[in-house]
Amino acid sequence: MGETDGAPQRVPFSATIERIVQRAPDTRSFFLRLPASQRLAFIPGQFISCLIPQNGGDAVRPYSIASNPEEPELLEICLNLVPSGFGSAYLFSLGVGASVRFTGPWGTFTLDRQPAAECVFIAESTGVAPIRPMLRRALAGGGAFPLRLHYAAPSAAHILYADEFEHAARTHPRFTFAPLVDGSLPDVITRQYLQRDEDRARHFYICGVGAIVPTLRDLLRRGGYERRAVQYEKW
Numbered sequence: 001m002g003e004t005d006g007a008p009q010r011v012p013f014s015a016t017i018e019r020i021v022q023r024a025p026d027t028r029s030f031f032l033r034l035p036a037s038q039r040l041a042f043i044p045g046q047f048i049s050c051l052i053p054q055n056g057g058d059a060v061r062p063y064s065i066a067s068n069p070e071e072p073e074l075l076e077i078c079l080n081l082v083p084s085g086f087g088s089a090y091l092f093s094l095g096v097g098a099s100v101r102f103t104g105p106w107g108t109f110t111l112d113r114q115p116a117a118e119c120v121f122i123a124e125s126t127g128v129a130p131i132r133p134m135l136r137r138a139l140a141g142g143g144a145f146p147l148r149l150h151y152a153a154p155s156a157a158h159i160l161y162a163d164e165f166e167h168a169a170r171t172h173p174r175f176t177f178a179p180l181v182d183g184s185l186p187d188v189i190t191r192q193y194l195q196r197d198e199d200r201a202r203h204f205y206i207c208g209v210g211a212i213v214p215t216l217r218d219l220l221r222r223g224g225y226e227r228r229a230v231q232y233e234k235w
C-alpha cells in the first residue's frame, strides 16, 4: 500500500489520530496520520469513507478532507456530534493514538483550479470542511477573478476557521468572507446573485446538511446560472 496517485484505494487505510482540536462546542477536528510509507493523493473537495465498527462488520460514514493536498500524509476531518448519530458518536469516543480505517479518496465535488470566473462558495455549518481546501487552492492559484465565501452557522462559535478566513480576506483583496449567523442564506443569495445584476458567469460551490443545499442549487439554476456552474454536495 503506498501513494494513491488520486485513484481511490479500496483496501482500507489505517491511520492514527495524532491530534484532536475542539473547534466549536459540538465540533472537533481529527488529524489522521498515515503510516510513513503511505500518502493520500486527493483533490480539494474530496472525502474519505470512514469504517465504523458495527455488529462485527463496518458501517461507512463519509467525511470531507478539510486539510490541503500538499500534506497528503496528515489528513484533517472536521465533524460535529450529531444527536443520536452512531458514526459521529463513535469518532468522538476516540482519543489520540486510536486507529481510524477509511477508503478513498472519493467524490467529484472538487476544485482543482479556479475556473476563469468569479467563484462563490456557500457553506452551512461543517459543510465548510470540503470548501476550505478548495478555497485555499483557488487563492493560491493567483488570478484576478473574485472569490467569495458565504458561511452560515447557528452561532458565531460555529463559524469554523473564522480566523483563517478573516486573515485570508485581509491578505487577498479579491476574497470576501461573509459569515452569516442571523439571517437566511436563500435571501442573501437571491439579493446578491439574482437580483443585483444580470451577470450569470459565476461559479458556485455549495455544501451543507439537508434541504438547504438543493434549495440553493435550484434557486441559482432557475435564476439563469448554468447547471454545470452550480456544483453542490448534500449531506
Ligand SMILES: Cc1cc2nc3c(=O)[nH]c(=O)nc-3n(C[C@H](O)[C@H](O)[C@H](O)COP(=O)(O)OP(=O)(O)OC[C@H]3O[C@@H](n4cnc5c(N)ncnc54)[C@H](O)[C@@H]3O)c2cc1C
Binding pocket: 047, 061, 062, 063, 064, 065, 077, 078, 079, 080, 082, 084, 085, 086, 087, 088, 089, 107, 126, 129, 130, 209, 210, 233, 234, 235
Ligand atoms: C460526501 C459526504 C461528506 C461528508 N463530510 C462530512 C464532514 O466533513 N463533516 C461532517 O460533520 N459530516 C460529514 N458528512 C456527514 C457524515 O457522513 C455523517 O452522515 C454524519 O456524521 C452523521 O452520521 P452519524 O452516524 O453520526 O448519524 P446518522 O445516524 O447516520 O445520521 C443522522 C442524521 O443526521 C444527518 N446529518 C448528516 N450529517 C450531519 C451533520 N454534519 N450535522 C447534523 N446532521 C447531519 C443525516 O442527514 C441523518 O439524517 C458527510 C456526508 C457525505 C455524504
